[in-house]
Amino acid sequence: MxxxxxxxxxxxxxxxxxxxxxxxIAGLAAYGVDVTVFTSGVxxxxxxxxxxxxxxxxxxxxxxxxxxxxxxLVSKPRFTQRALQAVSLRESDSWNKLNSFLRLLAFANRQxxxxxxxxxxxxxxxxxxxxxxxxxxxxxxxxxxVQVAPHNPDRRKLADGxxxxxxxxxxxxxxxxxxxxxxxxxxxDRRKAxxxxxxxxxxxxxPRHARSSSGPxxxxxxxxxxxxxxxxxxxxxxxxxxxxxxxxxxxIIGDGPERQRVLYTIQDLGLExxxxxxxxxxxxxxxxxxxxxxxxLLSSLSEGISNAVLEAMACGLPVVxxxxxxxxxxxxxxxxxxxxxxxxxxxxxxxxxxxxxxxxLRSRMGRAARDRILKxxxxxxxxxxxxxxxxxxxxxxxxx
Amino acid sequence: MAVIxxxxxxxxxxxLSRVGRIALIVPAFPKLSETFIVSKFLGLxxxxxxxxxxxxxxxxxxxxxxxQLLSRTDVRQRVVVAPPVKPRWLxxxxxxxxxxxxxxxxxxxxxxxxxxxxxxxxxxxLKHFYLDANLILAQPDVVHFEFGALAVNRMYxxxxxxxxxxxxxxxxxxxFSGLDQAGYYDDVWAYADHIHCLGYDLWQRALRRGCPPEKxxxxxxxxxxxxxxxxxxxxxxxxxxxxxxxxxxxxxxxLEWKKGYEYGLQAVKLLRESGLEVExxxxxxxxxxxxxxxxxxxxxxxxxxxxxxxxxQSVVLDxxxxxxxxxxxxxxEGFCNAxxxxxAMKLPVVTxxxxxxxxxxxxGCTGFVVPRRxxxxxxxxxxxxxxxxxxxxxxxxxxRNHVIEHFAIERQIEAFSxxxxxxx
Numbered sequence: 001m002x003x004x005x006x007x008x009x010x011x012x013x014x015x016x017x018x019x020x021x022x023x024x025i026a027g028l029a030a031y032g033v034d035v036t037v038f039t040s041g042v043x044x045x046x047x048x049x050x051x052x053x054x055x056x057x058x059x060x061x062x063x064x065x066x067x068x069x070x071x072x073l074v075s076k077p078r079f080t081q082r083a084l085q086a087v088s089l090r091e092s093d094s095w096n097k098l099n100s101f102l103r104l105l106a107f108a109n110r111q112x113x114x115x116x117x118x119x120x121x122x123x124x125x126x127x128x129x130x131x132x133x134x135x136x137x138x139x140x141x142x143x144x145x146v147q148v149a150p151h152n153p154d155r156r157k158l159a160d161g162x163x164x165x166x167x168x169x170x171x172x173x174x175x176x177x178x179x180x181x182x183x184x185x186x187x188x189d190r191r192k193a194x195x196x197x198x199x200x201x202x203x204x205x206x207p208r209h210a211r212s213s214s215g216p217x218x219x220x221x222x223x224x225x226x227x228x229x230x231x232x233x234x235x236x237x238x239x240x241x242x243x244x245x246x247x248x249x250x251x252i253i254g255d256g257p258e259r260q261r262v263l264y265t266i267q268d269l270g271l272e273x274x275x276x277x278x279x280x281x282x283x284x285x286x287x288x289x290x291x292x293x294x295x296x297l298l299s300s301l302s303e304g305i306s307n308a309v310l311e312a313m314a315c316g317l318p319v320v321x322x323x324x325x326x327x328x329x330x331x332x333x334x335x336x337x338x339x340x341x342x343x344x345x346x347x348x349x350x351x352x353x354x355x356x357x358x359x360x361l362r363s364r365m366g367r368a369a370r371d372r373i374l375k376x377x378x379x380x381x382x383x384x385x386x387x388x389x390x391x392x393x394x395x396x397x398x399x400x
Numbered sequence: 401m402a403v404i405x406x407x408x409x410x411x412x413x414x415x416l417s418r419v420g421r422i423a424l425i426v427p428a429f430p431k432l433s434e435t436f437i438v439s440k441f442l443g444l445x446x447x448x449x450x451x452x453x454x455x456x457x458x459x460x461x462x463x464x465x466x467x468q469l470l471s472r473t474d475v476r477q478r479v480v481v482a483p484p485v486k487p488r489w490l491x492x493x494x495x496x497x498x499x500x501x502x503x504x505x506x507x508x509x510x511x512x513x514x515x516x517x518x519x520x521x522x523x524x525x526l527k528h529f530y531l532d533a534n535l536i537l538a539q540p541d542v543v544h545f546e547f548g549a550l551a552v553n554r555m556y557x558x559x560x561x562x563x564x565x566x567x568x569x570x571x572x573x574x575x576f577s578g579l580d581q582a583g584y585y586d587d588v589w590a591y592a593d594h595i596h597c598l599g600y601d602l603w604q605r606a607l608r609r610g611c612p613p614e615k616x617x618x619x620x621x622x623x624x625x626x627x628x629x630x631x632x633x634x635x636x637x638x639x640x641x642x643x644x645x646x647x648x649x650x651x652x653x654x655l656e657w658k659k660g661y662e663y664g665l666q667a668v669k670l671l672r673e674s675g676l677e678v679e680x681x682x683x684x685x686x687x688x689x690x691x692x693x694x695x696x697x698x699x700x701x702x703x704x705x706x707x708x709x710x711x712x713q714s715v716v717l718d719x720x721x722x723x724x725x726x727x728x729x730x731x732x733e734g735f736c737n738a739x740x741x742x743x744a745m746k747l748p749v750v751t752x753x754x755x756x757x758x759x760x761x762x763x764g765c766t767g768f769v770v771p772r773r774x775x776x777x778x779x780x781x782x783x784x785x786x787x788x789x790x791x792x793x794x795x796x797x798x799x800r801n802h803v804i805e806h807f808a809i810e811r812q813i814e815a816f817s818x819x820x821x822x823x824x
Contacts, residue, residue, distance in 0.1 A: 151697040152690045153707060227657060227691040232731075236773060260576040261657055264732060267579065302694065342698065343666060 002032045006390050009112040009135075012122020015041025015053075019283060020198050020307045021118055025051060027199075027383035033390075038106060057102040059095070068105050079108045079132065086128030104128055114138060114390050116173075120145040123169065124161035130168045136393045139165055140173045141183050143304030144228060147325060150186070162186040171393055173386075176305040176326020194389050197329065198307050199382035200314045200373055204283070207316030207370055208291035216247040217356040220293035220317075222286060222308035223300070225256030230322065232265050234299035236345035237352060239269045244349075246356050248274060250297070251289055255280040290315040294362055295355050300324055301342050314373045318365035320351045330377070336369040419817075420824055421450040423540035423563075425550055429455040429479055430466050432710070433654060436622050436737060437546060438466055443813035445474070449820065452538045453479045465712060480534040495526065498533045509536050513560045520556055528556075535561060542566055542820055548573030552584065555591035564593040564823045571598070571734025571755060572658070574605040585609055594823050596620055598735040599756040618819045621759070622735050623812030626804055628713075629744035634721045636793045640786055646677035646704070647786045650723035650747070652716055652738040653730075655686030660729035660752060662695045666775035667729070669699045671782060678704055680727075681719060685710040720745040724792060725785050730754040731772050740807050743767070743799030748792050750781045766799035 008028065013021050017037070029035050029050045036052045043053045057065040072080050083104040091097040107129060116138045117123035123139045130137060150159040166172060166188045173194050174180040180193050219238070223229035231252065238250050252262065252275065259277070266275050278289065290296070296312035298321040305326035309319055313330070319337030321327045333339040338351035355362050422444065430438050437453075444451045458481045469475055483494050502510045513536055517525035529536075535543065535557065544566040545551035551567045558565050567588055578584025589610055595617040597603040607613060641647045649668065653659045661682065668680050682692070682705070689707065696705045708719070716738075720726070726742035728751040735756035742749050743760075749767030751757045752774075763769040768785070770777035785792050 148690060148694045152693040154689060227688070232657075232773070258657065260579065263579045264576050268732070301691075301698065343662070 002387070004391075004394075005032065005034055006387070006394070007034045007111065007113045008036070008390065009107075009110075009115045010035060010037045011115060011117050011126055011129075013037060013039050013118050015039040015043050017118075023199065023201060023379060024382065024386070027379050028386060031383055031387060033387070036110070036112070040103075054106055056106050059099055059102065065102050068102065072105050072108050076108045080105070082132055083108075083128060086131060090128065100125070100128075104132065107133060111135075113394055116140070117165075118142075120162055120165065123165040124158070127161075127165060127168075130165075136170045136390075137168065138171045138173055138389070138393070139169045140175070141179050141188075141304070142175050143179065143325065144302060146179055146183050146186070147302045147304070148228065159186060171389060173389070174304075176329050178326040178329065179304045182325075194385075196382060196385045196389065197305060197326075197377060198310060199377050199379040200307075200310045202314050202374060202378055205287055205290070205311050205314035207314075207366070216249050217295065218293040219248055219250040219295050219297050219352065220253065220289055220312070221250070221297045221299070222253040222290075222311070223298070223306075224254050225252075225258045225262050227258060228300060228302050229254075230299035230301045230342065231258070231262050233322075233343055233345050233348065234297055235262070235265045235269055235271060235275065237297075237299070237348040238271055238274055240345055240349035241352060241356070242271070242274060244353060246353055248352075248356065250275045251293065252277050253279075253281060253286055253289055286311070287315065290317060293317060295320060295352065296337075297348075297352065298322060298327070299348065300327075303327055305330055310373060310377050313369035314377075316366040316370040318355055318362050318369060320348060320355065322348070330372070331369075335365070336372055337365050419448045419450075420541045420820060421452070421539060422542045422544060422820060423452050423454050423535055423538050425543060425545045426453060426455050426547070427550070428457045428459065428462075429453045430458075430462050430469060432462065432465055432712075435466075435713075438469060439623070439625060439809055440813065440816065441478075442468060442472075442475070443809060444816060445478075447813060447817050449817070451478060452540070454482070454534050454538065455479065456482045480538065482531055482534065485530075491530065495530050498530065502529075502533055502536050506536055506539060509539055509561070512562065516560045517556075520560075528560075532557065532560070541824055544568065546570075548585065548588065549577040551588050551592065552578070553587065555587045558591055558593075565591065566594045566596060566819070566823060567592045568596040569598070569602050569606055571602065571732065574602055574609060575732045575755070583610070585611070589615065594618065594819065596819065598622060599759040601755045601759060602734065605755075616822075618815070618822075620812060620815045620819070621756075621807055622737050622740060623807045623809040624737065624740050624744060624803065625809045626744055629717065629741060631721070631744070631746040631796070631800065634746055634796070636789045636796075637724065638789055640724055640789075641676040641678070643677050646679040647671070647782075648722060648724045649678060649680040649727050649782070650683070650719055650725070650742075651681070651727050651729075652683045652719075652742075653728070653736070654684050655682075655688040655692055657688055657691070658730060658732050659684075659688075660731040660754075660772065661688075661692045662729075663731075663752075663773055663775045663778065664727050664729035665692070665695050665699055665701060665705065667727070667778035667782060668701055668705065670775060670779040671786075672701075672704070674779075674783070676783065676786060680705045681708055681723070682706070683708045683711050683716055683719060716741070717745065720747055723747055725750060725782055726767075727778065727782065728752065728757065729772075729775075729778060730757065733757050735760055740803055744803040744807075746796030746800050748785050748795035748799065750778060750785065752778075762798070762802060766795055766802050 025035055038054050040056050042055050057068045087097050087101045112135045115135045118140050149155050163186050171192050172188055173196055177195050241248050290312050296317040296319045298306055298309050300322055303325040319331050321331050321339055322342045323339040324342050331337050340347040340351050426437055540563050542564045546568050548569040595615055597619050668678050671678050726747040726749045728739050730752050733754045739749055739760050743766055749761050751761050751769055752772035753769050754772045758769045761767045761769055768781035770781055
């Protein structure tokens with residue numbers, strides 16, 4: 001347990017939080033960190049008794065917003081005034097102005113050692129906090145917001161936001177070495193960057209004891225139905241396997257805006273028999289599906305580092321993954337599975353075929369995958385790394 | 401004769417004796433990406449049909465992009481927009497006013513609608529009335545849903561309005577809409593009086609989705625006004641693909657995954673790796689820019705691929721004169737007007753075989769048709785064209801002739817006119 005308590009604010013998560021963030025929060029709280037989560041959602045149930053959750057005031061809940069404003073005008077006039085100034089400089093639209101002002105007010109009555117923005121977008125959205133609060137600021141770089149979005153010519157402002165917040169943050173957490181390098185293009189100083197890779201609950205995600213060797217080869221993937229996951233390329237690879245008379249079944253776990261696209265591609269390629277869309281399912285069901293599978297397939301075009309792959313590896317599955325973002329930091333080509341180039345169904349199919357034809361190779365790589373997770377990606381390791389990061393930041397004097 | 405009358409009398413549309421009343425149902429009107437609706441609307445008016453557009457939204461800024469609409473005084477009042485559903489508290493007031501107006505102007509039709517509707521929907525008939533009031537006032541002989549998905553759950557109109565129903569299928573409606581809902585189009589197949597498909601491929605898809613083969617149907621391809629496409633200044637460059645004169649590729653279309661831009665970009669990368677210098681321009685806007693821009697970055701093509709955003713027709717035509725080859729890598733496509741336009745501009749086309757595209761482009765004659773999702777095949781055909789100015793010239797000529805012969809607007813309007821006569 002901690003000698004000196006850490007008062008930590010987690011800012012900018014949805015409710016309920018993404019599983020990997022919830023896992024991190026629970027891990028820290030169990031270790032004695034005093035965690036407060038700020039979310040724009042309205043929590044119906046908590047994630048743990050020792051974690052306080054605060055809904056950010058917004059114009060959608062007018063009464064609560066008004067109450068917050070009035071009480072703060074009286075108790076913290078200086079903070080309120082500075083917050084008002086900050087937002088009026090940033091936003092042009094008065095609705096946005098009011099909303100971001102209201103969000104800032106949630107921080108007025110509280111003291112934190114560390115403010116951790118779980119997404120780059122949150123750091124940009126709450127940028128005035130850097131001036132308003134006397135805390136240590138940490139930003140997490142997790143993937144698309146650094147790797148993808150800034151390349152869109154219509155989103156140049158985002159690149160500027162990344163630059164500004166990287167300068168102001170005391171430390172920047174990157175989920176992989178690859179994303180650190182990408183973030184460096186937007187001015188991230190390597191000396192404040194810390195790679196802490198995601199973690200898996202290895203007691204929850206466990207290998208199944210015996211795999212049956214009869215019937216078709218079961219492939220599985222987990223990922224939202226969005227373009228970044230490259231499902232269209234995976235389906236082409238499945239189609240190539242079918243052409244080579246390899247009997248496979250492919251289960252896609254996840255839902256999203258491109259469901260139609262996936263459905264169309266399945267129909268267009270005539271894979272109705274081979275491919276099954278199970279939608280979004282609870283973690284226990286995900287685990288069951290992973291345990292029933294023979295190979296995990298990741299067809300992504302961009303990843304910070306895929307939590308889905310880590311979970312599959314913990315379940316002892318060999319992995320075929322595209323070589324994007326930090327995937328090589330979890331999967332070594334030829335050890336825990338195979339890495340293949342992005343947008344290349346032929347190579348992907350070849351790697352899958354190799355595994356499909358060789359049960360011995362599958363179980364060897366599956367064991368290696370589980371071992372790798374136990375060695376590098378456990379929750380205990382992740383929690384310790386964050387605590388160490390927070391403590392080291394609290395030791396050094398702030399603001400250079 | 402009807403043409404002259406329509407233009408001269410302008411405002412007084414009731415006074416004209418017209419062949420029949422037609423209501424075209426579209427989501428929004430006018431729309432740059434759906435210029436074909438505008439052309440069809442004007443063409444049918446000139447043929448003497450009493451046409452109305454019934455839409456959910458009509459954007460003032462879009463109107464300004466259509467000089468052919470603004471120059472005519474008789475069209476504005478023919479476009480009727482659905483009453484707003486927000487703010488909700490105003491809806492009852494609006495509904496009462498509409499009901500009053502409808503009862504005064506169309507007493508018989510309104511009574512019929514209410515009586516029939518009550519049997520079918522009970523009190524919910526009021527909700528339907530609110531959205532259908534424009535149709536009751538228009539009293540059409542034919543209601544034409546311009547996109548298949550719009551017709552779902554609307555077949556009751558046949559009884560309530562006593563009209564005929566025509567449904568168009570243009571691509572996405574058959575390819576995606578309701579794919580995971582069994583029987584999505586069953587009521588359309590059962591009750592629509594006539595089905596229109598853009599091409600044979602789409603008709604086949606309709607059959608696969610449960611349309612009975614004996615259903616009355618007509619295949620009418622999209623069309624363009626050939627006079628608005630003058631390729632005169634297009635010249636065929638001799639040595640292209642060099643740093644001095646890169647190969648100029650062009651694509652025009654909304655930025656959506658359906659258009660398969662990523663496969664086109666992969667083809668560009670392959671061409672570059674084989675030593676050909678390329679400049680690739682993409683005209684269009686859409687929410688898929690994130691993905692396409694990322695793909696451009698990932699393939700290292702930032703220096704040679706340019707996103708021009710949405711552009712008016714004149715700029716599109718300028719770019720069609722600029723380009724050597726038109727590339728269209730769609731994964732699924734109804735028919736694609738941009739490809740027709742490119743052929744009209746004497747641009748050789750390299751296209752995927754998605755849906756209607758293989759009916760649009762004659763493989764080996766006006767361009768090349770390659771398997772969809774296949775960057776290698778795209779690159780190979782582009783290369784063949786890049787290396788031969790003669791072939792580009794020949795295919796360009798053939799393309800324009802093909803369009804004049806098969807996709808002229810006059811023929812299309814004639815075909816629709818015949819379709820409506822047949823239905824009536």
